[in-house]
Amino acid sequence: MDEQKPTPKAVMALNADQILEKIGSFGRYQLRLIIMANILGWFWFAWPLLVTTFIAAEPGWRCVVNSSECKLNGTANPGDDNFDLRCDMSRDDWEFVDDYTSVVTEFDLVCDKALYGTIASSLLFLGSLFGCLVISTLSDKFGRKTIIFGTGFTVALFSLLSAFPNVYWLFTVFRFIVGFSLGGGLSVFILVSEFVGVRHRSMMGTSLWYSWTLSLMALAGIAYLIRDWRTLCIVTGAPAIPIAIGFFFSPESLRWLIVKGKTDEALKLCKNIARVNGKEIQEGELQFEENQEQQQRLGDIRDLFGSRDMIKKTLIMLYCWFVNALVYYGVYLSTPTIGGNMYLNFFLTSVIELPAIPAGIWIYNRFGRKKSVIIPMLLTAVGAGGSVLLTTDDESNKGYFVGKIIMSLIWAKFWIMISFDGLYVYSGELFPTVVRNIAMGTLEAAASIGSFCSPYIVYSVSYIAKTDFITRG
Numbered sequence: 317m318d319e320q321k322p323t324p325k326a327v328m329a330l331n332a333d334q335i336l337e338k339i340g341s342f343g344r345y346q347l348r349l350i351i352m353a354n355i356l357g358w359f360w361f362a363w364p365l366l367v368t369t370f371i372a373a374e375p376g377w378r379c380v381v382n383s384s385e386c387k388l389n390g391t392a393n394p395g396d397d398n399f400d401l402r403c404d405m406s407r408d409d410w411e412f413v414d415d416y417t418s419v420v421t422e423f424d425l426v427c428d429k430a431l432y433g434t435i436a437s438s439l440l441f442l443g444s445l446f447g448c449l450v451i452s453t454l455s456d457k458f459g460r461k462t463i464i465f466g467t468g469f470t471v472a473l474f475s476l477l478s479a480f481p482n483v484y485w486l487f488t489v490f491r492f493i494v495g496f497s498l499g500g501g502l503s504v505f506i507l508v509s510e511f512v513g514v515r516h517r518s519m520m521g522t523s524l525w526y527s528w529t530l531s532l533m534a535l536a537g538i539a540y541l542i543r544d545w546r547t548l549c550i551v552t553g554a555p556a557i558p559i560a561i562g563f564f565f566s567p568e569s570l571r572w573l574i575v576k577g578k579t580d581e582a583l584k585l586c587k588n589i590a591r592v593n594g595k596e597i598q599e600g601e602l603q604f605e606e607n608q609e610q611q612q613r614l615g616d617i618r619d620l621f622g623s624r625d626m627i628k629k630t631l632i633m634l635y636c637w638f639v640n641a642l643v644y645y646g647v648y649l650s651t652p653t654i655g656g657n658m659y660l661n662f663f664l665t666s667v668i669e670l671p672a673i674p675a676g677i678w679i680y681n682r683f684g685r686k687k688s689v690i691i692p693m694l695l696t697a698v699g700a701g702g703s704v705l706l707t708t709d710d711e712s713n714k715g716y717f718v719g720k721i722i723m724s725l726i727w728a729k730f731w732i733m734i735s736f737d738g739l740y741v742y743s744g745e746l747f748p749t750v751v752r753n754i755a756m757g758t759l760e761a762a763a764s765i766g767s768f769c770s771p772y773i774v775y776s777v778s779y780i781a782k783t784d785f786i787t788r789g
Contacts, residue, residue: 336570339586340593341513342520348592350520352566353508354527359556360468361501362531364475364494365440366648367552369662370535371478371545372437373652374420374430376413377402383409394653403427416543423484430775432484437649437771439488440495445764447499452757455500459572460507465563467500472560476553479546502760506752509744510571511589517745522677522737529669536663617758619751630755633743634762636689640736642766642773643696647729649774654724665725672733679734685742692735699728 340346376393379386386409392399402410403426412421418433419425425433447467455463474493481487505524512520535552542548570589573582590597620630651661679688703724739759747755 335586336511336513338595339590339597340595342516343589343593343595345589345592346508346511346516346520349508349511349567350523352562353504353524355559356464356468356504356562357501357524358527358531359559360471361498361504362528363535363552363556364471365498366532367475367535367539367548368437368440368491369648369651370416370539370658371418371548372420372433373416373418373658374426374433375415375418377410378413380409380411385409400427416539416545418545419484419487422545423487425484434771434775436484436488436491438768439492440498441645441764441768441770443492443495444498445495445761445768447496448502448757448760448764449499450496451499452502452754452760455503455506455757456751456754459576460503460510460569461563461566463500464503464507465560465566467497467503469557469560470494470497471500472553472556475556476550479549479553499757499760502756505740506744506756507569509741510569511567514745517741519677522673522680522741525669525673525733525737529666529673532666532669533663536659536666539662540659617754620747620755620758629746630758633739633746633759636693636735636739637743637759637763638766639693640732640739640766641763642770643700643728643732644736645767646770646773647725647732649771651725653774654721656721661721661725664721665729668726668730669733672730673737676734676737680738680741685738685745688738689735689742692731692738695731696728696735699723699731703728 374394376391377399378391379388385405386402388398388401388410391413392401407424419436420433423429423432451463451467471494474490474497478487478490478494481490508520508524509517538551539548542551567585567588568581570582570585573579573585587597589595619626621627647665648662651665652658654661676688679692683691700723703720743756743759744752
């Protein structure tokens with residue numbers, strides 16, 4: 317009687333999450349990936365974006381020595397009642413305080429041209445608005461890696477070139493290009509999120525913000541030491557260019573490879589991840605589940621409004637992204653005008669993000685994504701309202717002034733950071749892989765509208781103060 321051979325064990329096809337559990341949902345490979353992503357975030361997306369706080373800031377002014385027309389004693393700072401007295405004087409009768417230079421001092425953007433300084437900042441965010449819509453679609457088509465490094469190099473290059481224009485319009489064009497290319501920064505979050513399973517997704521995505529926060533803390537110190545705006549652009553832009561060689565050492569998104577049917581590349585990447593993570597994988601053990609998404613057309617914005625449930629979900633998320641970006645960037649851009657030392661203000665509003673990041677991770681896992689977005693938004697509103705109630709005509713009452721700083725730059729910033737971080741995690745989990753990048757790009761566009769509005773809201777404070785001064789005068 318012939319001996320029967322054992323029937324080979326059937327290999328079950330696995331989806332992306334199941335594969336990641338086998339090869340390591342979070343191990344040394346993902347740790348190396350998050351370190352790489354943090355380096356990119358530091359040099360390519362944090363410094364180029366918020367250096368505008370300093371290079372577009374407006375310093376105070378004073379009378380020139382022996383001026384016959386200017387009678388101001390001391391210095392007039394932004395937000396002071398007498399800040400616009402210079403608009404009725406000859407330009408030869410007053411001068412900028414020489415604390416620092418900016419595009420405002422370079423191109424004399426004061427009085428009738430004061431809005432131009434705000435336009436320079438807003439065009440950066442306007443470029444980001446268009447970039448998010450265009451680049452997110454390209455990322456779904458050509459892959460996360462290509463878009464990240466292509467746009468990142470463009471950001472670095474034009475951040476450096478922003479130091480050299482001798483005419484205002486060329487400077488704004490360069491800043492618009494920087495903003496457009498910053499739309500590729502979202503792909504960094506998408507890339508790292510698609511390399512971990514569900515249980516590690518909030519930690520992986522949120523960990524990106526450590527480099528963001530640390531880079532902004534460093535930016536405050538660098539701007540304090542380098543008071544010339546052109547030199548500041550060079551110092552923050554030039555070191556970012558060589559990072560482009562990281563393209564040759566970085567992986568493509570595993571989930572993207574699977575969805576696009578690139579099974580050979582995906583299998584090779586899985587084996588590499590398993591090896592780095594110390595996981596033993598038998599030959600033939602990894603079989604990719606037949607993914608119906610591979611047979612679908614490339615996702616586009618129509619998919620976000622394909623059903624009543626999807627419409628409701630998309631509209632709510634659009635509003636949340638708009639509000640979060642409006643507040644988040646509004647706090648940063650207000651640091652030169654809120655009073656006190658702008659470098660210290662910028663540092664305080666950056667350092668408060670450090671405890672907000674781990675607090676957010678705990679809150680997301682403890683209370684769920686939805687509550688972790690909405691409740692911090694409400695607590696942010698409390699801080700913003702409190703800072704308004706503590707605002708006085710001058711800074712003579714130090715208790716009120718310190719309270720305003722705490723409520724706006726610390727309390728409100730702490731909670732909006734948690735809400736904004738939570739939005740990235742929550743939104744990334746709401747949409748399927750095939751439309752995830754276009755969805756996130758559309759939401760980022762809504763955030764760009766909010767950030768585009770933030771410089772004008774900051775500018776409106778000085779405009780209201782000017783109108784109030786004229787009315788009382």
